[in-house]
Amino acid sequence: MIPGPVPASADAVIAVAVTVPVLLIAGGSALLLRSRGRRRSGEGPAAPDPATTATTRPKPGRGPSTGQKPDTTRPSPEVRAAATTGTRAPAPEAPTEAAPAPAPEPAEAAPAPEPATYRGRMGKARGLLAGYLGAVRSKGRIDAATWDDLEEALIRADVGVGATDALLDDLRGRVKAGDISGPDVLIEALRDDLVAALSADAAPLAVPGTRPPTPGDDGADERPVDVWLFVGVNGVGKTTTVGKVANRLAAGGTTVLLAAGDTFRAAAAEQLGMWAERAGAEIVRGAEGGDPSSVVFDAVQRAASRGHPVVLADTAGRLHNKVNLIEELKKIRRVADRPPGRVVEVLLVLDATTGQNGLAQAKVFLEAVDVSGVVLTKLDGTAKGGIVVAIQRELGLPVKLVGLGEGVDDLIDFDPSAFVDALF
Amino acid sequence: MFESLTDRFDGILTRLRSRGRLSPADIDEVLREIRTALLEADVELGVVRGFVDAVRQRCVGLELSQSLSPGQQVIKIVNEELTGILGGESLRISYASHPPTVILLAGLQGSGKTTTSAKLARWFKQQGRNPLLVGADLQRPAAVEQLRVLGAQAGITVFSEPTDAVAVAAAGLEEARRLGRDVLIVDTAGRLSIDEALMEEVRQIAGVVAPDYTFLVIDAMTGQDAVATAASFHEALTLDGVILTKLDGDARGGAALSVKEVVGRPIAFASTGEKLDDFDLFHPDRMADRILGMGDVLSLIEQAERTFDEGVATKGAAAIVEGRFTLEDFLEQLQQVKKMGSVSGMLSMLPGVSKDLKQASSMVDDRQIGQVEAIIRSMTPSERIDPSTIDGSRRVRIANGSGTATADVNALLKQFKEMQKMMKGFGKGKGGMAGGLGALFGKGRGGMPSPEAMAQMAEMGEQSELAALGAGGPFAGAGAPGRPGGGGGGGGARGKGGKGGKKGKGGGRVTPKAR
Numbered sequence: 001m002i003p004g005p006v007p008a009s010a011d012a013v014i015a016v017a018v019t020v021p022v023l024l025i026a027g028g029s030a031l032l033l034r035s036r037g038r039r040r041s042g043e044g045p046a047a048p049d050p051a052t053t054a055t056t057r058p059k060p061g062r063g064p065s066t067g068q069k070p071d072t073t074r075p076s077p078e079v080r081a082a083a084t085t086g087t088r089a090p091a092p093e094a095p096t097e098a099a100p101a102p103a104p105e106p107a108e109a110a111p112a113p114e115p116a117t118y119r120g121r122m123g124k125a126r127g128l129l130a131g132y133l134g135a136v137r138s139k140g141r142i143d144a145a146t147w148d149d150l151e152e153a154l155i156r157a158d159v160g161v162g163a164t165d166a167l168l169d170d171l172r173g174r175v176k177a178g179d180i181s182g183p184d185v186l187i188e189a190l191r192d193d194l195v196a197a198l199s200a201d202a203a204p205l206a207v208p209g210t211r212p213p214t215p216g217d218d219g220a221d222e223r224p225v226d227v228w229l230f231v232g233v234n235g236v237g238k239t240t241t242v243g244k245v246a247n248r249l250a251a252g253g254t255t256v257l258l259a260a261g262d263t264f265r266a267a268a269a270e271q272l273g274m275w276a277e278r279a280g281a282e283i284v285r286g287a288e289g290g291d292p293s294s295v296v297f298d299a300v301q302r303a304a305s306r307g308h309p310v311v312l313a314d315t316a317g318r319l320h321n322k323v324n325l326i327e328e329l330k331k332i333r334r335v336a337d338r339p340p341g342r343v344v345e346v347l348l349v350l351d352a353t354t355g356q357n358g359l360a361q362a363k364v365f366l367e368a369v370d371v372s373g374v375v376l377t378k379l380d381g382t383a384k385g386g387i388v389v390a391i392q393r394e395l396g397l398p399v400k401l402v403g404l405g406e407g408v409d410d411l412i413d414f415d416p417s418a419f420v421d422a423l424f
Numbered sequence: 425m426f427e428s429l430t431d432r433f434d435g436i437l438t439r440l441r442s443r444g445r446l447s448p449a450d451i452d453e454v455l456r457e458i459r460t461a462l463l464e465a466d467v468e469l470g471v472v473r474g475f476v477d478a479v480r481q482r483c484v485g486l487e488l489s490q491s492l493s494p495g496q497q498v499i500k501i502v503n504e505e506l507t508g509i510l511g512g513e514s515l516r517i518s519y520a521s522h523p524p525t526v527i528l529l530a531g532l533q534g535s536g537k538t539t540t541s542a543k544l545a546r547w548f549k550q551q552g553r554n555p556l557l558v559g560a561d562l563q564r565p566a567a568v569e570q571l572r573v574l575g576a577q578a579g580i581t582v583f584s585e586p587t588d589a590v591a592v593a594a595a596g597l598e599e600a601r602r603l604g605r606d607v608l609i610v611d612t613a614g615r616l617s618i619d620e621a622l623m624e625e626v627r628q629i630a631g632v633v634a635p636d637y638t639f640l641v642i643d644a645m646t647g648q649d650a651v652a653t654a655a656s657f658h659e660a661l662t663l664d665g666v667i668l669t670k671l672d673g674d675a676r677g678g679a680a681l682s683v684k685e686v687v688g689r690p691i692a693f694a695s696t697g698e699k700l701d702d703f704d705l706f707h708p709d710r711m712a713d714r715i716l717g718m719g720d721v722l723s724l725i726e727q728a729e730r731t732f733d734e735g736v737a738t739k740g741a742a743a744i745v746e747g748r749f750t751l752e753d754f755l756e757q758l759q760q761v762k763k764m765g766s767v768s769g770m771l772s773m774l775p776g777v778s779k780d781l782k783q784a785s786s787m788v789d790d791r792q793i794g795q796v797e798a799i800i801r802s803m804t805p806s807e808r809i810d811p812s813t814i815d816g817s818r819r820v821r822i823a824n825g826s827g828t829a830t831a832d833v834n835a836l837l838k839q840f841k842e843m844q845k846m847m848k849g850f851g852k853g854k855g856g857m858a859g860g861l862g863a864l865f866g867k868g869r870g871g872m873p874s875p876e877a878m879a880q881m882a883e884m885g886e887q888s889e890l891a892a893l894g895a896g897g898p899f900a901g902a903g904a905p906g907r908p909g910g911g912g913g914g915g916g917a918r919g920k921g922g923k924g925g926k927k928g929k930g931g932g933r934v935t936p937k938a939r
Contacts, residue, residue, distance in 0.1 A: 010834075013796055017836055020793070354643075360674060
């Protein structure tokens with residue numbers, strides 16, 4: 001087959017001929033030795049079974065072409081339908097923030113659960129930073145130990161080495177320049193810097209149904225359907241968050257429609273279905289193992305025909321380093337963005353216990369589907385969620401929502417001031 | 425930009441070659457790098473401190489060896505320390521004298537307990553046991569359904585009832601006895617370690633089932649919080665081990681080190697994917713490499729194993745190693761490489777790859793690979809096996825057939841020749857092919873090359889290639905791919921008749937061969 005009129009270049013040919021062999025040598029020989037070693041030593045479960053591991057990277061939305069071995073990371077719809085037993089395993093359990101906890105939250109004193117607040121929920125875990133800051137304040141002057149304490153406080157909050165160094169270097173400069181006199185002022189300055197960092201690029205959550213209808217091709221008004229996509233790695237709380245958001249919107253008088261875009265995990269649609277019931281929202285599901293894009297498409301169509309202004313689309317958890325799954329997500333977004341649908345929010349759901357990998361997650365998802373904001377979940381635990389500082393600084397991604405518990409009301413808007421105060 | 429840890433150390437320690445030992449100042453600087461690396465890997469701060477002190481002890485008075493660079497020596501120490509902490513005694517399941525052997529899983533929400541329960545059950549089944557799964561997560565909607573589906577996939581019975589968690593656990597134990605099962609695995613709801621009521625609940629569950637093994641299930645991407653969580657669960661339940669999940673992600677996984685230090689119990693299992701069989705005994709040495717940021721090589725290999733057809737890959741590798749790599753082999757491998765995704769992405773995963781090479785690889789995308797493929801496809805099979813037969817007129821034919829210019833064909837042939845030379849020399853290094861490569865790999869962990877070895881290989885390959893191109897090569901001022909007209913040197917002369925010296929029928933080997 002003759003390639004089209006692409007200007008060939010000797011440079012490019014050389015580039016291929018140089019880089020690919022390096023790759024092959026490094027990788028291929030290692031593979032060879034590994035398989036030899038394996039055969040020799042009869043290595044056990046460490047080696048993935050060759051019969052089931054060879055795979056192709058399925059093109060987005062399509063199953064593998066004939067003659068290729070089934071994808072093992074996640075079988076395509078066709079393969080999954082064909083495969084019956086044994087080799088399939090849905091993703092790890094979804095977040096458990098579901099039914100109102102039978103045991104009352106310690107923050108609740110009155111019979112009616114009090115609204116979730118930062119201080120209330122993070123209060124239990126406050127002791128950590130408060131201890132460091134207490135030590136800093138009590139000294140009366142700024143010395144080497146001060147910086148150690150502050151650094152330790154930030155690192156333990158998962159702010160990360162890079163962002164911590166940047167923040168503290170800046171403050172050190174200001175102390176040297178005489179702008180900061182003592183520990184109290186220093187702490188205030190740190191607090192202000194953190195709040196500023198978290199407030200930059202702040203953007204409010206979209207309000208459904210407020211966009212003016214766009215005139216269609218034939219001049220008639222077409223009321224668009226807002227689509228909010230919820231994305232993220234496995235186990236972070238996407239489905240529960242969708243449920244909470246649905247409830248909030250419904251309580252505010254907006255009719256929502258839920259799209260059970262997680263067609264992979266066992267009982268994921270059932271789980272979302274229970275949330276739909278709670279919120280009094282309609283839900284569109286697909287066949288288990290079906291194409292998630294078509295579920296979202298159907299949901300948008302249904303919403304348009306019924307006059308629902310917004311579709312909340314749950315998606316399957318996916319690790320960001322799985323190329324084929326990220327491709328699948330890109331397709332979901334493309335489909336969701338077709339009229340009458342219009343993607344107005346792509347919310348990356350992030351677990352507050354996540355360490356520095358959260359930044360890697362944010363980078364990949366941002367690049368892939370243009371994330372518009374972060375939902376930080378499980379902030380009622382001991383983790384501080386400081387990774388959002390790095391995410392904001394490096395990627396300009398704002399946190400929009402915070403999950404503070406398993407109850408349906410445990411969702412609040414992100415408030416940088418309150419967040420930083422609760423850290424301290 | 426992330427240099428590998430070895431690079432960073434070598435940067436600090438290069439001035440040391442004249443001196444014999446590491447001075448305290450040198451050690452401090454290096455330890456600072458180690459501290460940063462470990463924090464970036466999410467190892468908990470207190471654990472990092474203790475670790476760095478231990479390494480300091482070993483570095484003081486360290487004599488610089490002849491064969492390893494100082495950076496490599498320090499890495500070796502760090503690696504050994506890490507592996508030591510992560511490893512130690514591995515967990516041996518000893519079955520209860522009165523069945524069933526009870527296993528309790530606990531952890532935070534979203535850590536992967538439900539899937540892990542099913543995987544563990546399947547693992548026991550493979551050991552010849554007869555397990556029963558108990559769905560005691562009544563908190564999360566459809567959690568029990570999920571477990572039932574997984575159980576069905578694995579062919580393992582799941583027991584649950586809509587009462588309460590403690591009652592279900594107790595009833596599950598009864599059911600296991602009734603059915604004569606010898607292993608009972610209890611999945612529980614995720615819970616915060618600071619939620620007193622739920623921690624009390626899991627204590628009660630443990631009370632009624634009296635587990636033989638209690639495992640904390642923890643996500644490999646957990647940050648500094650790992651220690652607080654592990655310590656709390658350990659205090660409440662007295663853990664017997666830890667199961668690390670989602671290791672198929674690219675988190676460095678420092679939480680493993682933190683938890684091991686704090687809990688002092690083995691990391692028993694590693695969960696490495698979404699399928700039920702993505703479940704394995706934990707490998708401390710691989711985790712140590714990963715935490716140090718040298719684990720990408722392993723992911724690369726694993727990714728390759730997943731996407732490469734193993735037959736094609738080993739065939740190609742054998743050809744390389746045995747010095748008989750042909751254009752035919754190259755074509756096969758090119759197709760595999762295309763499937764794997766971005767070449768530059770993969771190259772960036774190899775430690776020690778130079779900037780030049782990375783820049784070169786950024787020029788390579790599917791289109792470029794496609795062009796090279798087209799060129800090779802326009803050759804006859806015998807031409808592919810013996811490219812020395814490809815004279816000027818054949819080159820023109822090939823260029824026309826592939827829609828490229830003869831200069832491109834020339835470039836490929838020239839490069840390929842260099843590549844073959846390099847591969848031959850590579851295989852023969854240090855006496856014999858397998859021996860040569862084997863020597864590079866040091867202690868094989870089941871035949872796995874160490875990341876240092878991988879780096880050396882990549883470097884060797886790269887240096888030969890770049891040397892063949894001449895200093896600067898075509899990448900000096902490399903522009904966008906597909907630039908017409910060619911750029912700087914290295915490519916064949918863009919003249920008529922291709923390479924000089926092979927005009928028409930000159931020379932003895934240009935007789936046209938039968939196709």
